[in-house]
Amino acid sequence: MESLYAITTGVLTACGLYLILRSRTFPVVVGLTLLSYAVNLFLFSMGGLTTDGAALVNGVKDYADPLPQALVLTAIVIGFAMTAFVVILAMRARSEAGNDHVDGRKHEAGEGRR
């Protein structure tokens, strides 16, 4: 399970990073979303992956660490709000600049008109 989890997180991070480095705002927003998913998964695994652990500690030895879950919850809420904000901002930038390039350029050198 650990290796599958690690590979999933890594692939999500890589895809997110690749998309963030694109020049159009929409891929960048999607990239940020993917990156925040990857971060949430990563945070979740930081308490150690356990199966069948008790949710509440009551003298049992094998329990799930509750703190990463609380952290993930906070991170999800904040990430959600931020994504909403950045989508609106990208739309404003699109309407102000007349195109969806992150620098507001008309079109890239070497890239045809779309």
Added chain:
Amino acid sequence: MSTHLIVLPVVLPLVAGIFLLLQRQGSVRLKRLIGVTATLALLLVSIALVARAAGGEITYYALGDWQPPFGIVLVLDRLSALMVLLTALLALGAVVFACAGDDERGSNFHGLFQWQLMGINGAFLTGDLFNLFVFFEVLLLASYALLLHGGGKDRIMSGVHYVVLNLAGSSLFLISVGLLYGATGTLNMADMAVRLADLPTEREGLVVAGALMLLVVFGLKAAILPLYFWLPKAYAAAPAPVAALFAIMTKIGIYAILRVYSLIFGDGAGPLADLEQGWVWWLSLGTLVAAATGVLAARDLRLLVAYLVLVSVGTLLAGIGIGTPAAISALLYYLIHTTLITGGLFLLAEMIGVQRGKAGTRLVKGRPLRQGGWLAAMFFVGAIAVAGMPPLSGAIGKALLMAAAEGGQRAWLWPLLLLSGLAAIIALSRAGSTLFWRSTGEADGQRLPYRQWFGVAWLIGAAPLLMALAGPLVEYTDATAEQLAHPGVMTRALLNNEGDAP
């Protein structure tokens, strides 16, 4: 009441912000009254906090009475009290300036302003690493909206860069917090410092990775060399009172570096102690060079001031790079000076731009200023202070920092610091002579409102005041540096129930 004093800098702006949100448009006078009153109250509270912290005792406020290391704590020591006071001083100047009309160019200015203050104060006071992240997000979300206040293409485009970069930074922050939690099993900074002392060696790699990723995050906030490219454009595009408040934002990064690496990775951390020092020192020198080049190249007064903010970041980081108590004390003095003065210069640039009409703040020939005499006098004081010329406060800060450098560090710091000062003098005198003397046509600008004059005078007036009060101030910063050099005092104050903890 006095036990809850520590939480007031967070709660007060929060409550004021909620009241200010009740009505989106209209009742301008009431909103301004609430905004200014809340900021004034914040100033009084922060003065009380400094008075309490000055004695050297470290007090904490456990939210919900969950005792550390289990609950979230707000910690008051000399450093956090000083930073909260500085924020309040800066905010008062900015908010009064905004009341002259800038607040009505968009909606909800005062509410967002208060929440930005809440985030900043929280980041300064918190003693918990994840809580630091949350307050960073609070202040960033408010700053995104404030940066876009009033709209316009420049603001939107620089806003896109700022937001995307900071969101990526937030992800990195979470990853590094996760790493540190995974390795140490705690998020309380003082507790983490204790646990690092007997860390199993196989986890050292994790901690180093987490710690250096944190440095990248804080470096992004502080705008150090490879991560500063967002700053000049964003600060130059922001509305004046917002840009003035943003003068403290880079200092939050500096504060976080200072706090995290002095407390968690202090002398007690064994092989992990001071692992940021080598990086910070060389990056600070690089930042100084890049910023000085930018200062010389800037063709716009606001851009020039934005690069001066960067010069100050380089100078402050050099203080952290040296790392001795004398250097930390010098950097704290310089931090107070540079925050207030660059904030004042952003406000002044706006006033000059308004009176020059079409030419704005661009450094080209324009029409003469109607109140040129007073503006020039303010600019002169601000320029001398920010460039670090005697007799004003900048010179004292730089002299203290240069005196704190030792041995080989002097060979690098002295020439770079002095040359960056020279670059600032050249650029500012060129800017000043263009703005005030090279002019054609008739002066027909509006007279500037008194509130704007108050805002600028409040902040620029810090320069002579900081010079006159340098003695007691340096005593305080010396004591602060001494407190930071002994993180054991803080861990003992926070975790005094170590004996019966599991």
